[in-house]
Amino acid sequence: MLILASSFFSDFTNITLDNILLIGSVLLFVSLLASRTTKFGVPTLLLFLFIGMLAGQGGPGGIIFNDPKIAKFIGAIALSFILFSGGLETKRQDIRPVVWHGILLSTLGVMLTAVTVGLFVSWVAHWSIVEGLLVGSIVSSTDAAAVFSILRSRSIGLKGNLKPLLEFESGSNDPMAYLLTFSFTYLLANKEASFGVIVFLFFKQMILGGIIGYGMGIVMHRLFNWIKLEFEGLYAVLLITLVLFVFSFTDFVGGNAFLAVYLSAYVLGNSDFIHKKSLTKHFDGQAWLMQIILFITLGLLVVPQQLIPFLGIGLLISAFLILVARPLSVFVALFFFRMRMREKFFVSWVGLRGAVPIVLATYPLIAGVGKSQDIFNLVFFISLTSVLIQGTTLPVVAKWLNLTMPINLKRKSVIELEQAWGTKSIYKAIAIDAHYQCIGKSIVDMKLPNSIVIALIERKNKFFLSDGATKIMEGDVLYVMADNEKAIESLYACLSLQT
Numbered sequence: 402m403l404i405l406a407s408s409f410f411s412d413f414t415n416i417t418l419d420n421i422l423l424i425g426s427v428l429l430f431v432s433l434l435a436s437r438t439t440k441f442g443v444p445t446l447l448l449f450l451f452i453g454m455l456a457g458q459g460g461p462g463g464i465i466f467n468d469p470k471i472a473k474f475i476g477a478i479a480l481s482f483i484l485f486s487g488g489l490e491t492k493r494q495d496i497r498p499v500v501w502h503g504i505l506l507s508t509l510g511v512m513l514t515a516v517t518v519g520l521f522v523s524w525v526a527h528w529s530i531v532e533g534l535l536v537g538s539i540v541s542s543t544d545a546a547a548v549f550s551i552l553r554s555r556s557i558g559l560k561g562n563l564k565p566l567l568e569f570e571s572g573s574n575d576p577m578a579y580l581l582t583f584s585f586t587y588l589l590a591n592k593e594a595s596f597g598v599i600v601f602l603f604f605k606q607m608i609l610g611g612i613i614g615y616g617m618g619i620v621m622h623r624l625f626n627w628i629k630l631e632f633e634g635l636y637a638v639l640l641i642t643l644v645l646f647v648f649s650f651t652d653f654v655g656g657n658a659f660l661a662v663y664l665s666a667y668v669l670g671n672s673d674f675i676h677k678k679s680l681t682k683h684f685d686g687q688a689w690l691m692q693i694i695l696f697i698t699l700g701l702l703v704v705p706q707q708l709i710p711f712l713g714i715g716l717l718i719s720a721f722l723i724l725v726a727r728p729l730s731v732f733v734a735l736f737f738f739r740m741r742m743r744e745k746f747f748v749s750w751v752g753l754r755g756a757v758p759i760v761l762a763t764y765p766l767i768a769g770v771g772k773s774q775d776i777f778n779l780v781f782f783i784s785l786t787s788v789l790i791q792g793t794t795l796p797v798v799a800k801w802l803n804l805t806m807p808i809n810l811k812r813k814s815v816i817e818l819e820q821a822w823g824t825k826s827i828y829k830a831i832a833i834d835a836h837y838q839c840i841g842k843s844i845v846d847m848k849l850p851n852s853i854v855i856a857l858i859e860r861k862n863k864f865f866l867s868d869g870a871t872k873i874m875e876g877d878v879l880y881v882m883a884d885n886e887k888a889i890e891s892l893y894a895c896l897s898l899q900t
Contacts, residue, residue: 424464425694428456432693447788449693450756453700459707466701469766469777475698476760479691480575481648481662486688487572488666489681499566505734506566506748507574513730514722514752515541515581521721526714531588532772538581539762539780540722542574544755544788560804563744567751575757576660580606582761590768602655609656611664617647618668625674626845629870636676637683675845675869692756699759699781708782711775715782722783723791727752743802750798754787829889831896833877839896845869847895852888856880 432449456462466472496503515537523533559567583606584599621643630636644662651661670681708715728749735745762780765773799805833840839847844855844867858867859878873879883889 428452428697429690429693432697447785447792449696450700450785450788453697454703454705455700456697457701457703457705459704464701466698469702469763472698472702473760473763473767476695476756476763477648477658478645479695480659480757480760481644482684482691483688483695484572484575484659484663485644485666486684487568488663489670489684491569491572491667491670493671495565496569499562499569502566502735502738502740503569503573506570506731508577510570510730510734511541511574511577512581513733514726515578517726517729518718518722521726522718525717528772531585532776535582535585535589535765535770536718536776536779537726538578538585539776540754540758540783541581542578542754542757543571543752544757559799561744563747563804567748572663576607576610576657576663578757579659579761580657582764586764586768586770589765589770605655606657607660609654610651610658610660613647613651613654613656614661614664615668617643617661618665618672621665621669622672622674625669626843626869633676633679633868637680640680640684641687673845673848673869675843677869695756695760699756702763703778703781707774707778708785711779711782715779716786718779719783719786719790722754723750723752723787743804747799747802747804750791751795752787753791754784756784758784829881829883831879831881831892833873833875833879833896835875837873837875837896839873840875841872843870843872847873849895850888850891852884853892854882856882 432452454460456464458465458467515534517537518540519530519534519537521533522528522536523530526533528536580603584602587602588594588596588599621640624643625636625639628639630639644666647665648658648662652658728746731745731749731752735748758780759777762777765776770776796805849855855867857864857880858871859880860874860876881889881892883892
């Protein structure tokens with residue numbers, strides 16, 4: 402029996418094609434159980450990271466995983482899904498008041514953070530300027546996913562436009578961090594390279610990423626409303642296929658793949674398309690799965706014992722990043738906007754460094770840059786302390802700055818939530834006769850305003866729920882919910898009633 406047990410654990414600690422599903426499923430299940438502890442103030446994503454570390458070769462699990470190329474590949478795929486989910490749920494009306502705030506934070510703010518941290522690292526670690534700037538670039542982007550998991554677990558909401566600003570910044574600043582990391586890695590790996598090449602690559606990646614992302618968002622919208630797949634479940638497969646295509650194609654032609662993915666999702670998410678609501682929920686689940694896989698993978702990659710030499714300098718750089726670099730970049734980027742001082746202080750404190758910096762730290766490892774292993778361990782420690790310190794104190798800081806408001810997290814059944822989502826003030830039944838020009842058209846082609854919901858359709862004495870692909874037939878009775886009478890009038894215009 403002991404021999405069999407020893408053999409089992411020996412096989413378990415070596416990842417192979419035979420046991421990867423077993424190991425993966427066990428780690429995912431443990432992560433889901435650990436997520437229940439967020440009520441104690443521990444960031445969920447940090448728990449996933451710790452589980453990976455405990456399961457890795459430096460922990461009691463002893464699983465051997467030391468391939469940065471695989472970690473980079475998993476990270477790229479995971480981040481593309483996470484960014485797409487974020488873009489899909491970014492509503493134009495929510496970010497309109499803060500769009501320029503977010504753009505400056507995700508561009509100028511990221512660059513200022515990279516430069517200030519880079520110069521500080523170069524000074525305290527006695528590294529070259531380029532090596533310091535590479536570290537600064539890697540840790541220059543934020544991760545707000547842990548922020549709102551903590552705020553929701555503590556039943557805390559944020560006043561004003563803080564929530565959409567922070568979500569927009571966290572979803573849009575990764576492309577700039579990636580571009581800066583790629584540029585300084587290229588400079589270190591190619592000693593003869595010039596800054597002129599870096600400037601060219603910068604504009605090339607941003608322009609191509611922007612054009613492809615916006616264009617593919619429009620293509621996705623038109624494709625979804627045209628293709629008419631036989632089974633609803635195939636639409637989720639189609640969307641996953643398109644996400645992978647956008648990322649890989651943009652990267653293949655030399656554009657910024659992260660920017661393209663986020664922008665295409667934003668364009669698609671602000672358009673009407675078939676099965677929009679169910680697909681948005683589906684991708685939210687996909688994003689959580691990818692976040693768990695990403696953090697566990699990065700936890701497996703690190704050896705905790707190797708972090709010990711970086712405790713002193715890591716804490717020093719983390720303190721500088723949290724207390725100096727991040728506030729400086731926020732206050733400069735938001736200088737021309739009318740925001741209260743306490744709101745700027747809170748935005749500064751929500752500068753959590755999560756999985757993205759750790760993924761970016763694998764790029765120097767793969768390129769064989771000098772000090773690449775030191776850079777990876779240092780970045781890992783900085784991300785760890787950032788989430789641990791800032792993540793656990795967010796509710797306290799938000800309350801201290803008087804920026805909180807209670808949110809209702811009362812549990813509801815799925816049916817109640819669906820009903821609440823579609824609640825309107827006016828109900829009307831509209832019989833479709835031969836005078837309506839909408840006959841034969843699908844609901845999504847009618848371009849209904851958001852103030853109208855077609856709840857039910859009665860056809861030949863039978864009732865059924867409609868979706869975007871449902872075609873209006875003569876004799877149908879549409880049971881409509883609307884915000885007001887003006888919305889009903891606009892509905893008649895969409896139905897093209899002949900006078």
